[in-house]
Amino acid sequence: MAQYGAKELANSFRTxxxxxxxxxxxxxxxxxxxxxxxxxxxxxxxxxxxxxVDILYYDFHRDRHIETLKGxxxxxxxxxxxxxxxxxxxxxxxIALLEERGQAFASWEESLSPEFxxxxxxxxxxxxxxxxxxxxxxxxxxxxxHRGQLMLIQRLxxxxxxxxxxxxxxxxxxxxxxxxx
Numbered sequence: 001m002a003q004y005g006a007k008e009l010a011n012s013f014r015t016x017x018x019x020x021x022x023x024x025x026x027x028x029x030x031x032x033x034x035x036x037x038x039x040x041x042x043x044x045x046x047x048x049x050x051x052x053v054d055i056l057y058y059d060f061h062r063d064r065h066i067e068t069l070k071g072x073x074x075x076x077x078x079x080x081x082x083x084x085x086x087x088x089x090x091x092x093x094x095i096a097l098l099e100e101r102g103q104a105f106a107s108w109e110e111s112l113s114p115e116f117x118x119x120x121x122x123x124x125x126x127x128x129x130x131x132x133x134x135x136x137x138x139x140x141x142x143x144x145x146h147r148g149q150l151m152l153i154q155r156l157x158x159x160x161x162x163x164x165x166x167x168x169x170x171x172x173x174x175x176x177x178x179x180x181x
Contacts, residue, residue, distance in 0.1 A: 005117060008109035009136060013104045016140045017102035017149070020050060022162050023150045024098060029091040031157050036149075043153060044094060048085045050098045050146050054105040057139050060121070061132055062108065069124040109136060 024047055032044040039048060059077060060066050089097065117133035151161040160168075 004133075005114055006112040009112075009117075009133065010028055010106040012137075013109060013140050013143075014102070014106045016143050017023050017098065017106070019163065020047075020143060020147050020150070021095060021098055021102075022092075023147065023154060024095050027150070027154060027157070031153075032034070032091055032094075034153060034157060036153050036156055040149075044089070045085065046146055047098060047149060048087075048089065048096045049092070050116065050143055051101050052081050052084045053139060053142055054101055054126075055104070057083070057136060060135065061116075066091065066121050068122045068126055070122070070126050072124065112136075 021054070027043055032047075033042050035042045056077060066072065112132075117131065117136070119132050120129035121132070122129050151163070154161050
């Protein structure tokens with residue numbers, strides 16, 4: 001039976017972060033203030049939000065080792081995270097932040113024992129148990145959600161996302177192979 005554990009969790013997070021970093025590098029610094037619509041984050045804000053989402057996972061699982069979300073102060077966590085996200089950084093600083101925090105988070109995930117990942121915690125009503133593994137997988141899902149936003153922004157500013165370019169190149173290579181037969 002296939003086992004999905006700490007190593008796989010960390011590797012999948014590294015893959016997602018690598019794709020996010022590729023996008024961050026491809027968007028020109030002059031577009032980091034671009035806002036796709038009123039009321040949404042700029043490119044810079046979105047990338048910093050992605051970089052600091054680890055605060056939530058560390059607080060739940062490493063620092064507090066919560067067993068329930070009942071009584072959890074999400075407001076305090078949002079204040080703490082937002083205080084970090086608003087610190088001014090240029091493109092190079094944001095990329096370095098994404099690299100550093102991403103590697104630290106993946107290394108921490110990789111260190112987690114199967115027993116730790118199997119532990120459960122409950123929602124704010126003390127119900128619906130979820131494993132720590134299941135919740136830690138949502139860090140990757142959260143980043144992929146925001147990366148989708150970044151890919152749409154790339155399109156809006158005239159950049160074809162790298163994953164699309166790679167898919168198109170594979171299609172061209174297949175077509176060339178078929179034509180050569």
